[in-house]
Amino acid sequence: MTTTAKPPVRTTGPLKWLNDNVFRTWWDGIVTVVAGGLLLWLLGSFLSWVFTSAEWDIVRVNLVTFMVGRFPREELWRVGVALLILAFAGGLLLGMSLRLKPRVTALEALRTFAVRAWPVAILVVLLLILASSLSALVLVAGATLAFIIGRGGGYRLPQSRTRLGMVVGLLSPFAFVAVIAGFGGVGWNLWGGLLLTMLLAVGGIALSFPFGVMLALGRRSTLPAARWLSITYIEVIRGVPLITLLFMGFVMLTLFLPAGVSAPSLVIRGIVVLTIFTAAYVAEIVRGGLQSVPNGQVEAAHALGMSPIQTTFNIVLPQALTAVIPALVGQFISLFKDTSLVAIVGLLELLGVAQAITQQPAFAGQGLLLETLLFASLIFWVGSFTMSRESQRLEKRLGVGER
């Protein structure tokens, strides 16, 4: 007797994929057609708007304003030099972090870059197209070159010089500010656009970090005074919206200073308020890290005869801070987005620029806010999307939550 078997069901190929992922059941098929139609319609009308009816002249003309605001144009070379320094330092740190890995070919490195930083690459290309100027091209080429040189240098840096590399990397933001603002340069009251957004975000997170660590230690302290002061600060700040604090900083700061002392500039006030605000959130993040350090570590340190201060700084904090790096990156992303709030109190960062340039005589009353807002949100999106991807990657690499 012979048995006949049915032919095997197709298990590979595009048809199989369609059957598994798009048309599993008849109900699924209907959903696919409706959702697909909706998506295609949205995408199609958006693209046709972008390429036909949108007027990108306002963005093209104001590209430099988006990047640096009212920054004096004859001093722009300083921003270029500062960017080269930053690109070099970034490459250096990246190269150092890759030292223990086998050497990769240029092609592989390029592929990694394409997978991890494609939004940045697309944004840069878009900026170059909009700028269509030689100086922009030279700047991007120079920054790329500085990044590659830094990466190579970092990769070849001997382990004994790690500290040097770290110092260079950590000092680079200061060098960035110094090159632009120092040496007879442009004070940050004239900074604007993306430059100001970055200054506020980086300044805010960097200044709030030591403050936040202190508050976190205070909140877990056995001293009732330190604990209650920390808890009060953290909970009050976290319970209040940022815009309220910003208004207070901008309306009331002069009241808090002695008569005769002139009030600091708007940018300084912005950084101070963002620092006060972020410190409370950093404190809660660090507290989570402190709680994740097993008590045995503290007991072991005490058994070795370490003082409480030595235990905290040499045993507990290093482990706690490593565990919370991804969460800190997350906080930085949210600060990066929150800097847009300073537009309400009159600072011209990205969102402020996007709103202000629609009032220019050449463009006023033409309803071009849609274009400028889209451009600004593209920059915000590229920044925070790329960073959140990197923080997820970091989380996996550090193995947080798997110990």
Add this chain to the structure above:
Amino acid sequence: MQTDERLPQLTAVEKPRWYRDVRVLRVIIQVVIVGGVVAIAAFFIGNMIANMQRLGISLGLDYLTQPAEFTIPGSDFERTGTRLEAVLVGVGNTFRIAIAGIFFATILGVLLGIARLSKNWLVSTGARLYVEFFRNIPVLVIIIFAYLVVFLEPRIFPRFENAREIGPFIIYVRGVFFPWYESQANFFPWVVIMLAGVVAGVFVSRWRERVSEKTGASALSLLWGLGTFLAFAVIGFFALGGPASLTIPGFEGQVVVGGIRVSPEYAALLISLVIYTASHIAEITRGSIQAVSKGQQEAATALALSSAQRIRYVILPQAFRVAIPPLANQYLNLTKNSSLAVAIAYYEVTKVTTDIIGNGGPAPQSFLVLMIIYLIISLIIAALSNVVNRRLALVER
């Protein structure tokens, strides 16, 4: 007995010198901390009081009883109303936006989160695009976009002459008009009857569940509960002779009458907060569902539960438990983000406060009141989330 010469001889425990004594050190450190904080606070508050006296600003809270000198659109508030009343109207508006926002953001967010887990590639990709796009741009950009670009766009919200009528809705530049109810005589007793209906519905559905547990008959508790409530509502409605009627917006000369108006500011703020917060809630939903261990699902399948039963009795209760704390956090964020209404002039409590200050109110007290209001709201949300959390907490044996 031999003693080992290398070991130090035990002597009576010496009292440590006072500056090495932990108990003394603790007191000293705390005195220093408190002293430092008090000194800094005293410096700033001293400056503030001196400056306020110099500028002739009163220090008390009596400013709250003075007239506000501004009107609040969309409310009955008049220029002659006191500032306290203005603040209360603002708090009411904050609640109006927060409660509606939380409601709609939860629905949209949960749907998106489930869509992200769909086996249909197109659906999950669409949901992912939505989430990744809106999660990564500032909420303020969305608010300004919704208000200035969409709601002030004459092609979408035309002037009165070209007002659109879509079914029972009327849309023009002053906002969107919806059909709504209008209370007639006996409205309040009807509300009481409906509340009684809710209570009765809960009891009936509980009773059905008990019956189902005893007999194994399917419970249909939700259906029974809803039915009970509807029966109360419908019987009450006719018994009281129609305590509410429907009003549909219509044109009357140069105005729209009837229905309820949703102002462009409110709608823009609500829509943007919902869109933004939903993208975060979607991630929470996805994470919580994925956090339910696979073994639970397999066990449910092995017990021959249907896929609806599996979701209702096995996955959702466990996912919900994981989701509560981050969800409460998002609700709090939404409430705090509603303060961004200052950018589009919707009069919630922050906007009211800045207007009070703009009209000569004292800034320090006004901000103090504002901060206390937000802290109370935060405490309410935290307390609610704690109650829910405790009720759902895993009871460990």
